[in-house]
Amino acid sequence: MSGVDDLSFDRLDADGAIAESAERAGVVSRATFLGGALGGSLALLAAGSGQAWAQGGPSERDVAILNYAIILEYLQASFYTEAQRMKALRGRAADAAEVVGAVERAHVEAFKDVLGKQAAKRPSFDFQGTTEDQNAFLKTAVAFEDLAVAAYKGQAPRIQGSSALAAALAIHSVEARHAAWMRYLFGVQPASRAFDEPRSRQQTLRVVNSTNFITSSPSTQGRRTPRYTG
């Protein structure tokens, strides 16, 4: 991909961890990864914060959607990061966690860039042991990725700004790749039906809450304890 801009990449990947870990996993060259991260819509989303949205920034509705998305990205990024740190994964699952974790962290940073001070804070998580065992990890990863696909799909038609929409779509299909990848590693069919259904915000949050993975939620006021609707 041409037009790689190291300055922008530095903003997305300050310590070079994304490109490095993708490369270390033997999955992709640094150049390819740079091209993907920058040539794609994350750059577009970031650019939108300074240009396309110069007049007034994203709409109130889009800010709410992006903040909902960033919570899902925090959840995924923290999950993969912790799984890596626990060193409980082997072989291809370990490689996948490294690459997917780096990508989810890049998504978080991109949303933070756009939202600036309006960005929701990272909640605290307790993954209930699912990052300490390969089988539990894969099962949870499949659930997270399928959920993320459905969640983005539910929001895309509601997004008002075109750069926010382009970025959401460009992330949505990557989450679907992750879902298929994790399903393959877990041994279930990567694409089990012809049409993927969306989930509303309410449905998605109900699923997230049922996991008890979020132990504190600094971005919501007046409800510090998660609702366990399991």
Next chain:
Amino acid sequence: MESEIRARTGAPAPSGQSGLPENGRAVVARRALLAGGAALAGAAIAGAPRLTDAAQPSQADLNALNLLLLVEYTENAFYAEALRRGRLRGEVREYARTVAEQEKEHLEFLRSALGGRAEDEPRFEFGEKAADPQAFATAAGDLEDLSVAAYNGQGTNVSPETLAAAAKIVSVEARHAAWIRSVVGQPPAPEATDTPRSEDQVLEGLQRAGLRR
């Protein structure tokens, strides 16, 4: 050739279709959604929703849906030929069988959504890509990537209702891409985002894949 295709997909609606209600886009898309949800999960049903039954869709939606139809024609023809030529084995064959069925549903969905506005199926020459298992796997991954990029590229051109319908398909295309790459040990998701492609880029990619007309 490309400009011919563009001219065709961008052609104005037949005169017989004009004079329909102005709120066509929403109606079209709602029908498309209905079709995607229930009716099209099985086979094409007599009287299945058609965009042209009651309203005139926007030209932007028609253009987008016809470009995506061309992508689905290509995928359908590719998988059908690969299965017919019969050299796929094991996981690759299982992939091709499953995906061929899903692409058939996508094709039926788009044809039904477009109704009388649907473009005819073009000709294809896939050559060795539809026979040799290794060449097939690489070509399938590339074609699925192209499909994802085509849907993502059109996502910002269409009405929210059409987008909602197309979004149910694009993530399945992305799953296919990651699946076949996993099978052959290539990176299933090497990038942080899937770059959208324009109509011209998609047509160029389809021609590389085997589209001939």
